[in-house]
Amino acid sequence: MSIRINPSVLNCDFMRIGEELDRIADADRAHIDVMDNHFVPNLTFGPSMVEQMARRSPIPLDAHLMITDADRHAVAFAEAGAESVTFHLEAAQAPVRLARELRKAGAQVGVALRPATPVEPLLDILGEFDMVLVMTVEPGFGGQSFLDSMLPKIRRVREAISAANLELSVQVDGGIKRETIGRAAEAGADVFVAGSAVYSVDDAAAEIAALRRLAAEHSH
Template sequence: MAVQISPSILSADFARLAEDVARISDAADWVHVDVMDNHFVPNLTLGLPVVEALLKHSALPLDCHLMIEDPDRWAPAYAEAGAGSVTIHAEAAKAPVRTLRTIRAAGARSGLALNPATAVEPYEDLLGEIDMLLLMTVEPGFGGQKFLDVVLPKVRRARQLIRNSDSSVWLQVDGGVSDETIERCAEAGADVFVAGNAVYGKDDPAESVRALRAAAERASTT
């Protein structure tokens, strides 16, 4: 598995987003953008206008994670704006297949996210419709939460489902990923890692990204 690191700007300085994105541009693979609407999750962050502005200044592709109600309506616009990846929540989507196909048709990678208590097995048949499966390792809505080890068995099951389907779907984990937890995630089968405080809470975000990548690569080869 090729390890990818997607730092979350939820932990960056919102007044200096372009600069904080630039700080990790030589080390990261993606910029993870958490879009929250204060309805699907109890927090309000940023939306399409900020994404459009970031696209003009980011050397990295944007990995947009939509924690919003009615993603069927709003998700295509993020792909059309130029996001490299757009992920919707299974718990919020009413027409996931149509929406995932629309995201792909607009030129972005399609992602499906599952909350910690949402089983992965019912979505096995959708693996052909997605490019990435995101398993939340905290309850969505806020950064800085403690990693939920209870999700690790689900990560292992998801990796096995992906192997069984003979697909190239990426397996992303988001929430509480740090130098203390990333190895467990990689051992379980994740290959794309979202990290917020573990990157932007350090003096040198780029070096933190490199350290996280090295830890994940060590674990994924053991």
């Protein structure tokens, strides 16, 4: 499994978003948390802001849509230039159709699960996706602590992907830092969203490198 580090811009200085994107140029993708103040109690970016970031960013965008009515709004983020678009299973009426629409719009497709959402409804449709995002905090705000109770879920997702003989990434988002990334990698994650861990240090590139190394040491 190739390890990918996708820093979340949720923890950056929004007044200097261009330079903040440049700080993470060594990462694999910039993780863009899209929140609508309905699905989660926070409000961030719409498609036009994502489009501006896609034009400016030195690395591709990984858009995580924490929005209700994903069926109606998700494709706009693919059209805005996000390389990968992840919607929440809880927010989609027709996840298979939406996955195919996103792919037609040129994006890779991820599906996300909140901590309390079981893996089982996904198992028969795993082949429609490029990535499963297991939330390791309740979505909505940066800086929360990693939920170790999600490790068995990461393991179940990875085992289901292997059993179906599929090639999917398993992304984790929430509380990822040097102290927790090894446990998530050991459980089967290979894409790691780190927000405050990267943006709270002076040398973001060194932190990205350290996280990548620790994840690689623990991955199978």
